[in-house]
Amino acid sequence: MARRRGDEYAAFDRPRRRSRPRTKERPDYSDAPLARVVSVDRGRYRCDLDGVSITATKARVLARNSAIVGDLVRLDGDTSGHPGTMARIVVVEERDSVLRRTADDDDPYERPIVANADQLVIVTALADPPPRTGMIDRILVACYDAGLEPLLCLTKSDLATPDELIAAYEPLGIKVITTRPGADLTPLRNALHNQISVLVGHSGVGKSTLVNALVPEAERTTGQVNEVTGRGRHTSTSAMALRLANGGWIIDTPGVRSFGLSHVEWHKVIRAFPDLERFTDTCPRGCPHRSSDPECGLDLARHDESVSAARLDSFRRMVDARTDIDVPTRSDRP
């Protein structure tokens, strides 16, 4: 600010401090302790360093939202984990995988949910709330896009039979596990052993109940399903990674109502539909397989008894909704 003449405080003005020239050399953190981010809450990162829980902030040089649950990070500062201490995340290691979703199919803003998972467990209740195969198919698209192995976990088998869903998904090579209150969890434990598994599902399907059974000390809050809306209450509000006693991690994520896929390139959606893919061999080059695309081979699948109409509808709903496909449709033809 320009100083007024005769300003009586002018004499007190301190000489400007020269800033030290910045060094271009960053400290070498390659030997700094390596921890895993287990939860993120308002700029505070809880990290697990060989079983010790450490609270950390993120170094300013790292971009916003650059560390997410599942990330392997190098820590500087106080890594004792004692109450009141704080470490600093100085490096986020390269990720093996990133599971992403968008709020809906038009949302250009993609949300990385979890880093470094190997397996995606789609938790679906057989009733209360009722299963939605469209949602399962959407999550499968995101799963294959992230390079993860899918596992379908059907809960609440005390309320309804799993036969239909097993018949629909097992032939696609997807492992299916069924649970109910008091069920023997050995098959699920075996499937999770030494894997980093992320649990995804609609609110109220029983993810937290499962997590509490697998890791009792987790004490994840469980909620009632609303009798009127049939929806869960979104009791868990943020993702959390938990160590499994016999090796591996499970990452519980908040219940989702939708699973947007605008981050998945449209031509990759078909990968989650191996049962339909063979019909696309006869399609014209670059066919996006929408209902309106001329000579799309999937139109023949409609008349094939071995094809599930629900799966075909589910696929078509996903591609028909895309606004980023620039290929003429039947109605565009002269």
Ligand SMILES: Nc1nc2c(ncn2[C@@H]2O[C@H](COP(=O)(O)OP(=O)(O)OP(=O)(O)O)[C@@H](O)[C@H]2O)c(=O)[nH]1
């Ligand atoms: N009958 C039956 N009820 C179950 C089963 N598993 C969970 N529940 C009940 O379903 C309700 C919702 O379970 P939660 O574990 O809170 O569900 P969630 O998926 O974690 O829900 P969000 O936290 O909202 O994501 C609770 O009342 C559970 O007791 C099951 O196998 N059978």
